[in-house]
Amino acid sequence: MSGALIDLWGWSHALAQFSLWLGSLPLEAGNWVALQTGAAAPGPLTGLIGFITGEGLTNFVAVIVAINILLLWATLLHLLIVMWIERKMYSRLQDRRGIMLGLGSSDFLRRILGPIPLIGRPFRRPSHLGTGFLQTVADGVKLFQKEVITPTNADKWMFHVAPVMIASSTLFLFVAIPWSDGFWLMGSMDKGVPVNPWGILVILGAFSIAPLGILIAGWASNNKYTLLGGMRAAAQLMSYEIPLVLSIIALVVLSGSLDPFELVRQQSVPLTYALGPFGRVTVPFLPNWYIFNPVLWIAFVVLFITVIAEAERIPFDIPEAEAELVEGWTTEYSGMRFGLVFGFKWLRAIAGAALIAILFLGGWSGPVFATVWAPNLAAPGTLYGIPLLPQEFWFTLKIYVIFVVFVWIGWSVPRIRIDQILNLGWKQLIPLSIFNILLATLARGFGWF
Amino acid sequence: MAVEGEVLARLKERFGDATFRSLGIVRDRVVKVVIDRKDLRAVCAFLKEQLDMEHISCITAVDWRDHYESVYHVTSWKRNCMVQINAWIPHDDPHIDSVVPLWNGANVHEREAYDLMGIVYDGHPNLTRILLPKDFEYFPLRKDFPQEVDRQYVSRRKIGGA
Amino acid sequence: MAEMWINMGPQHPMTHGLWNLRIKVDGETIVDAEPEIGYLHRGYEKIMEVREFQKNVVLTDRLCYVASITWSHCYCLACEAAMDIDVPERAKYLRVVSNELQRIASHLMWLAAYGPDLGLLTALLWALRERELFLDLLQLITGARMNQNYPRIGGVRNDAPPDFDKYCSKVIAHFRNKLKEHEAVFEQSKLFQARTVGVGRLTRAQALDWGVTGPNLRACGASIDLRKLDPYDAYPALSFAPAVEKEGDSYARYKVRVEEMKTSCDLILEALKKLPAGPYRSKPPRRCEGEGFRRTEDSRGEALFYVIGDGDDRPYRVKIRSPVFSNIAAAPIMMRGNKVADVVAIMGSIDVCVGEMDK
Numbered sequence: 019m020s021g022a023l024i025d026l027w028g029w030s031h032a033l034a035q036f037s038l039w040l041g042s043l044p045l046e047a048g049n050w051v052a053l054q055t056g057a058a059a060p061g062p063l064t065g066l067i068g069f070i071t072g073e074g075l076t077n078f079v080a081v082i083v084a085i086n087i088l089l090l091w092a093t094l095l096h097l098l099i100v101m102w103i104e105r106k107m108y109s110r111l112q113d114r115r116g117i118m119l120g121l122g123s124s125d126f127l128r129r130i131l132g133p134i135p136l137i138g139r140p141f142r143r144p145s146h147l148g149t150g151f152l153q154t155v156a157d158g159v160k161l162f163q164k165e166v167i168t169p170t171n172a173d174k175w176m177f178h179v180a181p182v183m184i185a186s187s188t189l190f191l192f193v194a195i196p197w198s199d200g201f202w203l204m205g206s207m208d209k210g211v212p213v214n215p216w217g218i219l220v221i222l223g224a225f226s227i228a229p230l231g232i233l234i235a236g237w238a239s240n241n242k243y244t245l246l247g248g249m250r251a252a253a254q255l256m257s258y259e260i261p262l263v264l265s266i267i268a269l270v271v272l273s274g275s276l277d278p279f280e281l282v283r284q285q286s287v288p289l290t291y292a293l294g295p296f297g298r299v300t301v302p303f304l305p306n307w308y309i310f311n312p313v314l315w316i317a318f319v320v321l322f323i324t325v326i327a328e329a330e331r332i333p334f335d336i337p338e339a340e341a342e343l344v345e346g347w348t349t350e351y352s353g354m355r356f357g358l359v360f361g362f363k364w365l366r367a368i369a370g371a372a373l374i375a376i377l378f379l380g381g382w383s384g385p386v387f388a389t390v391w392a393p394n395l396a397a398p399g400t401l402y403g404i405p406l407l408p409q410e411f412w413f414t415l416k417i418y419v420i421f422v423v424f425v426w427i428g429w430s431v432p433r434i435r436i437d438q439i440l441n442l443g444w445k446q447l448i449p450l451s452i453f454n455i456l457l458a459t460l461a462r463g464f465g466w467f
Numbered sequence: 468m469a470v471e472g473e474v475l476a477r478l479k480e481r482f483g484d485a486t487f488r489s490l491g492i493v494r495d496r497v498v499k500v501v502i503d504r505k506d507l508r509a510v511c512a513f514l515k516e517q518l519d520m521e522h523i524s525c526i527t528a529v530d531w532r533d534h535y536e537s538v539y540h541v542t543s544w545k546r547n548c549m550v551q552i553n554a555w556i557p558h559d560d561p562h563i564d565s566v567v568p569l570w571n572g573a574n575v576h577e578r579e580a581y582d583l584m585g586i587v588y589d590g591h592p593n594l595t596r597i598l599l600p601k602d603f604e605y606f607p608l609r610k611d612f613p614q615e616v617d618r619q620y621v622s623r624r625k626i627g628g629a
Numbered sequence: 630m631a632e633m634w635i636n637m638g639p640q641h642p643m644t645h646g647l648w649n650l651r652i653k654v655d656g657e658t659i660v661d662a663e664p665e666i667g668y669l670h671r672g673y674e675k676i677m678e679v680r681e682f683q684k685n686v687v688l689t690d691r692l693c694y695v696a697s698i699t700w701s702h703c704y705c706l707a708c709e710a711a712m713d714i715d716v717p718e719r720a721k722y723l724r725v726v727s728n729e730l731q732r733i734a735s736h737l738m739w740l741a742a743y744g745p746d747l748g749l750l751t752a753l754l755w756a757l758r759e760r761e762l763f764l765d766l767l768q769l770i771t772g773a774r775m776n777q778n779y780p781r782i783g784g785v786r787n788d789a790p791p792d793f794d795k796y797c798s799k800v801i802a803h804f805r806n807k808l809k810e811h812e813a814v815f816e817q818s819k820l821f822q823a824r825t826v827g828v829g830r831l832t833r834a835q836a837l838d839w840g841v842t843g844p845n846l847r848a849c850g851a852s853i854d855l856r857k858l859d860p861y862d863a864y865p866a867l868s869f870a871p872a873v874e875k876e877g878d879s880y881a882r883y884k885v886r887v888e889e890m891k892t893s894c895d896l897i898l899e900a901l902k903k904l905p906a907g908p909y910r911s912k913p914p915r916r917c918e919g920e921g922f923r924r925t926e927d928s929r930g931e932a933l934f935y936v937i938g939d940g941d942d943r944p945y946r947v948k949i950r951s952p953v954f955s956n957i958a959a960a961p962i963m964m965r966g967n968k969v970a971d972v973v974a975i976m977g978s979i980d981v982c983v984g985e986m987d988k
Contacts (some may be wrong), residue, residue: 112754242635246969332748333820336970377632420816433748436968437657476930487956494710496859521837524924525933525950538948540922544837547858572840575958583674589853598667598987607675614679 019286020386022200032395034076037083042070056440077439084191084203090191091201096414097361100421101154104364105424108429119156120148141344158357166353169240176238181229181351181358188362191224191369196278198382198409205279217278218270221373222263225328228366229255232337235359247346249434251330257443258327264451265317265324269308269377271458272467282381295467304327306360309378311462318378325370327439330363332428336436371420375413379420384412385423390432468609470548474498474518481513482506493542502552504537504563510552511539515569519545523566526576528584528611535586539566556586565590583608632660635969643746643973646983650960650976657968662961666954669987677947680952682708682938683782685947689806689934692949693985696735696928697776698727698767699986704947705780706861707934710780710921712913719907720784721862725900726797727770727779727863728925729893733804734763735928736886736893739980742812743883747824752814758794759807762800769793794901801894812887822930825879829975830964832877839962840955843930844889845979848874848881852902855926867899870888879978886980916942929953929980951985 040244049061069075102117108115121127123145132141168177190194194217196202205214214220235236236248308314327334338346348359375381386405394402434442461467471492478500479490488501502510514520520541527538535556542549554564565588566573577588578597585606588594596603605612647879649665673692677685689704690697702724709716716724744752764774770789771777780785813822831841833849846853854871856864872888874881907935917938924933930952939945956979964973 047801108751112751166813242633332750335748429751430814431749431818432744432824434820434823435968437968522842523840524931525935525948527935527946527948529937529946538935540935540950544853544858549859570840572955572958573840575954576840579954596667598670600667607672612675614675 019405020382020384020406020409020412021389021403022198022382023404023410024143024198025200026084026087026202027080028200030080030087032077033083034079035071038070038076038079041074041114042067043072088188088193088203092189092365092368095359096417097364098151098154100364100368100418101361102149102151103418103421104425105153106150109424111429115147117150118146118277120151122148123152125370142282149433158361160299161354161357164353167350169350171240172350173238173240177350180231180235180238181355183234184228185362186226187224187231187360188369190227191221192365194220194224195369195376196382197413199279199373201410206231206270211283212279213277214279215275215277217379218266218276218281221278221321221369222259222266225262225366225369226256226259228362229259232347235351239347239350241350244347244349247337247349251347254330254334254337254436254439254443255328257440258324258447261320261447261451262324262328263322264448264455266377268317268454268458269314271455271462272311272313273308277377278381281376282383285380286383292465292467294464305380305383307378307380309467313457313467314378314454316450316457319372320451320454321374321377323442324447325367325374326424326427326435327443329367329370329424331367331424333433334439335433336439367421367424368417371424373412373415375416379416381416382409382413384415400458420455459466469496470546470565471496471498474546474548474550477518478510478513481517482510486510496547497549497551499551499553501555503536504554504556507537507552507554507566507574508564508576511541511569513567514541514550514552518548520548520550521545522572523570523572523576524549526566526573526578526580528586528608530584530608532558532610532611535561535584537563537580537586541570561586562589564588565594585609631655637972641774643742643977645742645977645981646986648957648981648983648986650972652964652969652972654969655717659964659967659969659972660665662964664957664960666957666983667738671988673949673988674947678944680943681915681942682913682936685944686780686782687776687778689949690778691984692951692988693735693927693929693953694775694973695738695982695984696731698719698731698771698779699728699735699925700932701778702728703923703927703932704934704936705782706923706925707921707936708782708917709913710923711919711936711938712917712921713919714783714911714913715928716784716862717908718863718905719788720909720911722904723770723785723789723909724780725863725867725902726789726897727767727777727785729897729900730763730767730770732928733890733893734760734767736890737763738964739886739928739977743977744815746973747821749814749818749821752811753816755807755811757803759811762804766800767868769796774883781910783913784908786910788909790903794898794904797897797901801898802922804893805891808887808890815883817827822880824971824974825876825883825978826876827880828967828971829879829882829978830877831959835962836877836959839959841930841959842955843927843952844872844882844885845873845930845956845959848885849877850869850875855931861922862926863900866903867896869896879974882978882980916940917944922948924950927952927981927985929955929982929985932985948986949985951988953979953981953983957981957986 045063045067049063053059053061107114122140122143128141131138168174193203197388199212203210205212233248233252271274274285276280285306287306289301291299291308291311293299304310309318332339348356351359386407390404390406391401392404394400475492475498486502486506491499493499520543522542522544524540524542529536529538535558537554537556539552540549554563563586565577575597577591578594580586581588581594582596582598583606632653632655634651634653636649636651651665652659653661673688677688686701686704689701691745692700737756741753741756767777768774770793772781831849833851836846838851852871853871855867857871857885869892872885874884874893918940920937922933922935924931932952933950935948936944937946960979964972
C-alpha cells in the first residue's frame with residue numbers, strides 16, 4: 019500500500035522551529051552586543067531566547083502552522099479544483115464548453131511566453147479556449163470587491179454570526195478528517211501509528227453545526243423568502259442527520275471502530291469474506307473496501323443520498339431553489355459573506371465525499387508504483403521516501419470521483435419538494451438504515467462478512 | 468340543414484323578430500345577432516342552456532361615437548358553431564348586464580372592457596381595472612381619448628414665445 | 630404561521646415575463662391566488678387604429694414574441710374576413726408550414742423554461758439547442774428568426790426557397806431523434822413525475838367554464854383543437870389527431886405539448902409534400918368597410934382577432950383575444966390546495982406569455 023507524502027505534524031514542527039529560530043536571531047545579536055559591552059554572562063536575553071526556541075512555544079506555533087496548512091489545502095487546492103470540475107462537467111452535460119478563462123487568456127503571458135517554441139504552445143492557442151481554471155479565481159476576486167450590504171432591519175449580530183458559524187464548522191470538519199497516514203491534525207501517535215478513537219463521531223458532530231447557522235441566516239435576514247428558505251433548510255438538514263448517523267452505525271457494527279485510521283487500515287488488506295462456519299474466502303486482487311461487503315450495500319446507498327441532501331445539492335436544493343426563492347436563505351448576503359456561504363456548500367460536499375471515501379472506499383489506501391528517495395531536510399543525513407503515487411493522491415482521487423457522481427446526478431434531475439424530501443428522509447431512509455443495522459448485527463453475531 | 472341555419476331558426480323561434488335589430492349568417496358556422504342591451508341576459512341564457520354554447524371566446528367593447536357596442540363571441544364546441552352578439556348600449560349610459568353568472572370566463576374579459584372602454588357591467592363580482600394602473604383616470608380606447616399622432620409636439624422655443 | 634399573502638413577482642426569476650402572482654398561504658399550502666397583470670400593457674388596440682391594415686402586421690408579430698407568426702397570421706385572416714378576399718392555395722400551405730414551425734419553436738421555448746423551473750437546468754440548453762434548428766428554418770423561409778413580419782393580408786411575403794422541403798426533412802428527422810432524449814430525461818425521472826403528477830389539477834368542466842383553451846384544455850380530456858373544429862388555410866386538407874390527455878394535471882399538460890410537437894412535425898412534412906404551385910400572394914384592397922373575425926389555434930390556445938373597418942385604410946377597432954388571458958384566470962383554481970413549491974410547476978405548465986396577455 020502507498021505511503022504518506024506529507025507528514026503534517028513533522029513539517030509543521032520543523033517550520034515552527036525554523037521560523038522561531040529566525041525570530042530569535044535579532045535577540046541573539048542583541049545578546050552578543052550586550053555581552054561585548056560588559057554585561058554578565060550569560061547575556062540578559064538568554065532566558066527569552068530559551069523561551070522562544072523552547073519546546074512549548076514551538077509546539078504551540080506548530081499547531082497554528084498545521085491548521086493553516088490544512089486550511090490552505092482545503093480552500094486553495096480542493097475548493098478551486100472542485101468548483102472547476104463542477105462547472106466544466108455540468109457544462110459538458112449541457113452540450114457546451116463551459117468556463118474557459120485560463121492562463122493562456124492573459125495578454126501579458128501570451129506576449130512573453132508565446133514565442134517560446136515548445137513550452138509556449140498553450141499560449142498560442144485562441145485566448146478564449148483555455149482550461150477555465152482562472153475563472154473560479156476571478157469569481158472569488160469579484161466577490162471580494164463587491165459592496166457588503168446589511169439589510170436595515172436585520173438582526174445585525176446574528177446576520178454576521180451565521181456565515182461564520184457555517185464556515186468555521188466546515189473548516190473544523192476539514193481538521194477532523196485525516197487525509198493520509200501523515201497528513202492529519204486530530205489524533206495521536208500510538209505505537210507508531212496514528213489513532214483517533216472517536217474520529218467519526220467528531221466528524222458527524224461537526225457536520226451538524228451548519229444547519230443551525232443556516233437557520234439563523236435565514237431568520238436574521240428579515241425577509242419572508244429567506245425565512246421560508248431557512249426553515250426548509252433546517253427541516254431538511256436536521257431530518258437527514260438521522261439516516262446519516264444510522265447508516266454509519268451499521269458500518270461501525272461490522273468494523274468495531276470509530277477511528278478513521280483504523281477503518282482505513284482495515285480496508286488496506288486484500289478482500290476477505292468471512293463466511294461463518296464455512297471459513298474465510300480471500301479475493302486477492304480487490305482491497306477489503308466496505309463497499310464490497312453485501313451487508314453494507316443499503317447503508318452505502320443511504321449514506322450517498324444523505325450526503326447529497328446534507329450538501330444541499332439538486333435534487334435536494336429546495337432551500338436554495340432559484341425558481342421560487344431566488345437564492346433562498348443566502349439572498350441577503352453579498353460580497354465575500356456570500357462567497358463564504360456559497361463556497362462552503364462545496365466544502366461540505368467535499369467533506370461528505372471524504373467521509374464516504376474513508377468509510378466505504380478505503381480512504382487513502384492505494385497501490386504505490388515507485389518510491390523516489392530524496393535527502394531529508396528535517397533530519398540531515400537520512401533519506402525521505404516520496405511515494406508515487408502518495409496516499410493523499412489516492413484519497414483526493416476518490417473524493418473527486420464521488421464528487422463527479424454528485425454533479426452527474428445533480429445536473430440530470432429536477433428538484434423535489436420539501437415535503438417529498440422529508441417524506442423520503444423519515445419514511446424511507448430511516449427504516450432502511452435501521453434494517454441495515456439489524457442485518458449488520460446479525461452478520462457480526464453469526465460471524466458472517 | 469347546416470348548424471348555423473339551425474341556430475338561426477331556433478333564435479328566431481324563441482325570441483321572435485322584434486328583439487333583434489338584425490340577424491344573419493356571417494359565414495360557415497357563424498351566426499351574427501344584433502340586439503339591445505335589455506335582451507342580453509335572456510339571449511345569452513338561451514344560448515348557453517338550450518344551444519350548448521359553453522365557451523365564451525371574447526367580449527369586445529366598440530365605441531361607435533353615437534352608441535357603444537359590447538360584442539360577445541360565444542362558441543359551442545359540441546355543435547361547432549359560433550354566435551356573435553352585438554349588444555347596443557346608449558352612449559350616455561354605458562351600463563350593461565354582466566354575463567359572469569353564466570360564464571366564469573367572461574370575468575377577465577369584462578374587466579378589460581371596463582378598463583379600456585369604461586363600460587360598466589352590472590353584476591360583475593369584481594369590476595376593477597386589470598391592465599392599466601388601478602388609479603388611472605381615463606378610458607383610453609374611447610374615441611375622445613387622443614391618439615398619439617393627434618398630440619402635437621410643441622417645441623420649447625414656441626412655448627418660450629420666440 | 631397565520632395566513633399571509635406572498636407576492637411572487639413582478640421581479641421573479643421564473644415567472645417568464647412581467648406579471649405578479651399573489652398567493653395566500655397557510656403554512657405551506659395555498660389557500661387562494663390572484664394574478665396581477667398589466668405590467669406589459671402597450672396599448673396595442675389603440676395603436677393599431679392609426680396604422681394601415683398591412684402595417685399592423687409588424688405590431689402583431691410582437692404580441693407574443695415567442696410565437697410571432699401565429700399572431701400575425703390570425704390578424705391577416707381576420708382582415709381577409711373583413712375585406713372578404715381569397716388567398717391563393719400556395720399561400721395557404723406556406724402559412725401552415727410557417728405556423729407549425731413556429732409552434733414547435735414556441736413549445737421548445739416552453740420546455741426550455743419549464744425544466745429550470747423544476748430544477749432541471751440541463752433542459753434549458755438542450756431545448757434551446759433544438760430550437761436553434763427551427764429558427765434557422767424560419768430564417769430560411771421568412772428571413773428572420775423572431776418577429777418575422779411574414780404573413781400578408783392576401784398571402785405571405787415571399788415564397789419558400791428551393792430545396793426547403795429537403796432541409797425540413799433533415800431537421801425534422803434529427804429533431805425526432807433528439808426529442809426521444811428529451812422525453813427520456815423528463816419522463817423517466819421519477820422526481821419529475823413526483824413534481825408534476827397530480828399537481829395543478831383542472832377538471833374538464835372547470836376548464837370549459839373559465840374559458841381555458843389550447844393544450845391546457847386538451848390535457849383535461851376535451852378533444853378540442855381549432856385546427857380540426859374550425860379549420861382555416863390548408864388544415865382541411867391535412868390529417869392529424871389532436872393530442873389529448875385525461876388527467877388535467879401538470880404532467881398531462883407537459884405530455885400534450887410534447888405530443889403536439891410530434892404532430893407539428895408530421896403536419897409540416899405533409900404540407901410541404903402537398904404544396905401546390907401558383908402565386909403566393911394576392912393584392913388586398915386598400916380600404917375596408919365591414920367587420921370580420923377569425924380564430925386560430927395558437928401555441929397556447931384560441932387566439933381571436935376581431936377587426937372592424939369603417940371605409941378608411943386604417944382599422945376602426947381591432948380586438949385581440951389572447952388565450953393566456955383566459956388561462957391565467959383559471960390559475961387560482963389550479964393552485965388551491967397545492968403547496969407553495971408547486972406554484973412554479975403549475976405556472977410553468979400553463980405556458981404564460983406575458984406579451985399577448987397584456988397586449
